[in-house]
Amino acid sequence: FSHTLRIPRPDAKDQQKIIKELQQLSKELLELYQKSEKGLPESTKYTLPCLTSDPHPPNNINSSAILAYFQEIRRHIDNKGVTDEIIGQLKKLKSQDTWKIKVSVPTESFECKCFVLTILQQFSKCMDQVNEPQRPKGQLR
Amino acid sequence: FGLAVLPHKPENISCIFYYRCNLTCTWSPEKEANDTWYTVKRTYLYGSENDTCKSENRASCSFFYPNVTNPDICTIEVEAQNTDGIVKSSMTQWNLDNIVKTEPPEIYCVKPALGVKRMVQIKWRRPRLAPISSVLKYTLQFRTVNSAKWLEVNFTREDISIIQTYDLTGLQAFTEYVLTLRCAAEESRFWSEWSQEKTGTTEEQA
Numbered sequence: 001f002s003h004t005l006r007i008p009r010p011d012a013k014d015q016q017k018i019i020k021e022l023q024q025l026s027k028e029l030l031e032l033y034q035k036s037e038k039g040l041p042e043s044t045k046y047t048l049p050c051l052t053s054d055p056h057p058p059n060n061i062n063s064s065a066i067l068a069y070f071q072e073i074r075r076h077i078d079n080k081g082v083t084d085e086i087i088g089q090l091k092k093l094k095s096q097d098t099w100k101i102k103v104s105v106p107t108e109s110f111e112c113k114c115f116v117l118t119i120l121q122q123f124s125k126c127m128d129q130v131n132e133p134q135r136p137k138g139q140l141r
Numbered sequence: 142f143g144l145a146v147l148p149h150k151p152e153n154i155s156c157i158f159y160y161r162c163n164l165t166c167t168w169s170p171e172k173e174a175n176d177t178w179y180t181v182k183r184t185y186l187y188g189s190e191n192d193t194c195k196s197e198n199r200a201s202c203s204f205f206y207p208n209v210t211n212p213d214i215c216t217i218e219v220e221a222q223n224t225d226g227i228v229k230s231s232m233t234q235w236n237l238d239n240i241v242k243t244e245p246p247e248i249y250c251v252k253p254a255l256g257v258k259r260m261v262q263i264k265w266r267r268p269r270l271a272p273i274s275s276v277l278k279y280t281l282q283f284r285t286v287n288s289a290k291w292l293e294v295n296f297t298r299e300d301i302s303i304i305q306t307y308d309l310t311g312l313q314a315f316t317e318y319v320l321t322l323r324c325a326a327e328e329s330r331f332w333s334e335w336s337q338e339k340t341g342t343t344e345e346q347a
Contacts, residue, residue, distance in 0.1 A: 007188030
């Protein structure tokens with residue numbers, strides 16, 4: 001590709017938009033998965049990393065870890081369109097120099113579905129949390 | 142031997158983004174004398190990924206969902222090729238939020254507000270092709286049924302609920318009005334088409 005234009009990373013306004021899009025997509029994908037996999041119990045064995053120690057957006061979101069989870073669970077989800085959309089949005093937030101974390105998905109079928117459901121549930125909560133208007137310091141939830 | 146006739150350099154590249162559908166680019170000239178193959182090279186995800194789109198004898202190409210998501214900044218370069226050679230366009234850059242186009246809003250209710258004179262409330266559905274992350278700007282046009290003169294009011298909505306409302310005030314009492322609505326993402330240069338016209342009548346003056 002012959003490219004002379006250097007594209008800047010998303011600015012704060014675009015980052016906020018990406019998070020809004022991710023919030024909507026997370027609900028949509030969770031709903032779709034719950035419809036296709038009825039009756040799955042919620043599991044407490046698995047945890048999706050959500051926030052980093054850095055308070056400043058977008059570094060406050062552990063987008064590279066979340067991206068690694070989605071790239072692993074992608075093949076276990078029928079709706080590839082919404083999943084790929086989420087992966088694309090997460091790539092925009094991910095800073096260039098982050099390590100790719102290793103995610104292992106349970107191999108047993110039922111356990112694998114519980115894992116996927118838990119990740120999607122936690123991702124939806126994570127996006128709600130990130131999208132909450134910033135509360136002034138000291139104010140309790 | 143014959144004279145080599147290269148394709149024209151692709152110019153006037155214009156792109157439109159349809160949310161969660163596609164990014165469609167067109168260019169000129171629309172027609173070439175000889176068979177011409179086009180390769181449209183795109184970068185996306187703020188330059189971190191790239192792909193191509195190909196078309197034959199057609200000055201248009203589309204990149205499809207889910208590899209088109211907003212917000213994003215894409216670059217587009219069009220390569221025209223015929224049997225005599227290749228000609229490239231210059232590189233163009235596109236901020237998808239500036240070129241998003243939605244379908245027209247759908248007004249489904251225009252009714253007087255009970256007890257409030259000279260006002261109607263309009264209800265419509267937020268367009269499906271309007272990005273969740275975009276504030277929308279609207280233009281509402283209205284006229285009395287027996288007038289040809291349109292009046293208009295502009296407003297914005299940040300709210301993403303599907304059902305939206307607007308209270309149009311300052312009207313004549315007990316009069317039938319025709320209304321139509323269009324919208325655009327706040328940063329976009331493309332307005333939707335106008336909605337279907339709807340009529341509604343203000344309450345009688347007591």
